[in-house]
Amino acid sequence: MNQIKTFASAFVMALVGLAGSGALAAYPEKPIRLIVPFPPSGAADQIARSLGAKMQESLGQSVVIDNRGGAGGIIASEAVATAPADGYTLLFGTVSTHAINPSLYAKLSYDPVKHFIPISITHSIPRVLVINPSIPATNIRELIAHAKSKPGTLTYSSSGTGTTSHLAGELFKTMAGIEMTHVPYKGSAQAIADLLTGRISMAFDSLTVYAEHIKTGKVRALGVTSLKRIGALPTVPTIAESGLTGYDVSNWTGIFVPAGTPRDIVDKLNTEVRKAMGDAEMRRQLVSIGIEPLSSTSEEFAAILRTDIPKWAGVIKASGATAQ
Numbered sequence: 001m002n003q004i005k006t007f008a009s010a011f012v013m014a015l016v017g018l019a020g021s022g023a024l025a026a027y028p029e030k031p032i033r034l035i036v037p038f039p040p041s042g043a044a045d046q047i048a049r050s051l052g053a054k055m056q057e058s059l060g061q062s063v064v065i066d067n068r069g070g071a072g073g074i075i076a077s078e079a080v081a082t083a084p085a086d087g088y089t090l091l092f093g094t095v096s097t098h099a100i101n102p103s104l105y106a107k108l109s110y111d112p113v114k115h116f117i118p119i120s121i122t123h124s125i126p127r128v129l130v131i132n133p134s135i136p137a138t139n140i141r142e143l144i145a146h147a148k149s150k151p152g153t154l155t156y157s158s159s160g161t162g163t164t165s166h167l168a169g170e171l172f173k174t175m176a177g178i179e180m181t182h183v184p185y186k187g188s189a190q191a192i193a194d195l196l197t198g199r200i201s202m203a204f205d206s207l208t209v210y211a212e213h214i215k216t217g218k219v220r221a222l223g224v225t226s227l228k229r230i231g232a233l234p235t236v237p238t239i240a241e242s243g244l245t246g247y248d249v250s251n252w253t254g255i256f257v258p259a260g261t262p263r264d265i266v267d268k269l270n271t272e273v274r275k276a277m278g279d280a281e282m283r284r285q286l287v288s289i290g291i292e293p294l295s296s297t298s299e300e301f302a303a304i305l306r307t308d309i310p311k312w313a314g315v316i317k318a319s320g321a322t323a324q
Contacts, residue, residue, distance in 0.1 A: 027087060027265055031062040034255075036092045037076035039069040043208060044253060047123060047286070048092050054276035072162070072323060073097035074109065081115040085260035087269060091116070093256045095164060099308035103316040104162040104323045112309070117261055118301035120273040121254035124292045126226035127168055129239060130210050130219040131202040132195055140223050140242035143202075147178035154180045154201040157191035162321045167312065168204035168225055168249040170319040175244045182319075195219060204249070207232055207290030225249035232290040252294070254301055270298055 034052050038044045045067060052063035068076035077097045083089035091097075098112035110116075129140070135154075137143035147154050158166035161184050173180050183200060185191040188209050194200040196218055203210070204225060211232070213219045223239040224230055227248045239247045255273050257266065274295040276282070283293045296304075 027268060028059055028061040030088065031064050032059070032088050032090060033064050033066050034090045034092060035066045035068050035076045035079055037068060037073035037094065037097060040067050043125070043206070043289075043291070044092065044094075047253070047291070050282055050285075051122060051273070051276050054279055054282065055272050058272055058275060072101055072104070074101065074105070077101075077110050077112075080256065080258055081110040083258050085258040085262075087257060087261055087265035089258065090119070090269070091256040092122075092253060093118075094253045095251055095308060095312075096162075098256070098305060100162065100164070100167065100312045100316070102309060103313040104321060106322070113305065115259050116256040117259055117266055118298055118305065119255040119257060119266060119269045120277070120298065121252055121294045121296045121301050121304065122273065122277055123286060123294050124226065124250045124252040125206050125208075126224045126230050126290065126292065127165065127204045127249055127251060128207050128210060128214075128221050128233065128236065128290075129172070129202060129204055129223045129225065130195070130214065130221050132198045132200070133217065133220050134198050135201055135220075137222065138220070140237075140239055140244065143222060144176045144178060144243070147176070147180065152179045152181065154178075155183050156180050157183050157185055157195060157200045157203045157205075159188060159191070159205075160184050160186065162316070162323050164249060164251045165204050166321065167315050167319065170321075171247065171249060171315050172204070172239065172244070174315070174318055175247055206251070211290065226292070230290055230292060231287040252304070254296075266298055 034048055036045055036048045049065055052065055056063045068079055073094060073096050076091060080089055080091035101108055102112055137146050156169040166182060169180060169182060191203060195203055210219055214221045221233060221236050223237055223242050224233060225239055227238060227240055229238055277293050277295040286293045
């Protein structure tokens with residue numbers, strides 16, 4: 001009798017396994033939607049489209065880019081958090097949507113941990129600290145010394161309160177023990193103009209924004225915000241190696257799905273994303289413009305969240321930044 005029960009149990013488990021593998025084998029049966037929390041034509045949108053094209057080639061199904069910009073990424077994040085957990089709705093989530101917003105907004109309509117499963121990180125856009133050449137500093141240590149000798153005279157721009165360009169400056173200010181005045185802008189164009197003319201002392205911005213101005217000497221690059229140097233600026237040291245040990249502002253992006261998505265689909269998507277981000281030509285193009293192509297396991301990506309959420313909570317609290 002025990003042998004019969006054992007056999008029956010094994011038979012049922014085998015059927016369940018076959019059913020699960022059949023469902024995975026059929027996935028995807030329809031187009032996949034990748035929701036991007038930015039408007040079309042920006043760097044994130046272009047990377048999402050390149051990634052989607054690579055995944056489409058491998059999966060044999062369309063990957064449709066759905067741009068849902070606005071509200072600091074909340075609109076896009078909400079759309080995915082409330083979508084069916086079937087692997088057909090993905091989010092191109094960012095450090096802002098998942099690590100910064102929880103502390104920046106008093107009431108957030110989604111929980112970055114409870115409402116999502118991380119698939120894989122895809123890339124990071126390290127910021128570069130650039131200064132107006134009139135500032136008497138050729139490296140980070142000299143900049144800090146100058147700031148301490150003239151407290152409160154330095155200013156730095158950002159693309160808005162609570163953005164990574166703002167919080168990068170707040171983290172720098174706290175770790176260096178200096179005073180700087182934050183000047184928020186609605187976009188990069190006016191901030192660039194004011195930095196070039198000297199109305200603003202410095203900025204923590206993407207290399208793509210200031211690459212040409214660095215080449216022509218209109219601004220001076222003192223350091224990059226990532227823990228490792230970037231291929232597009234190999235001679236520019238990291239801020240961390242220049243005296244502020246541990247300084248790290250990685251403006252990362254990655255793929256998320258709604259919580260409850262079956263594990264076999266999570267694993268399938270992880271494989272596809274990592275394959276796409278490993279494409280040699282895609283990696284070359286990203287590195288050439290200062291973007292670091294990345295990939296990870298779902299667990300590794302979750303570990304990044306566990307580190308970044310409390311880190312940015314501390315920076316935001318110290319800065320007093322809030323958003324409605």
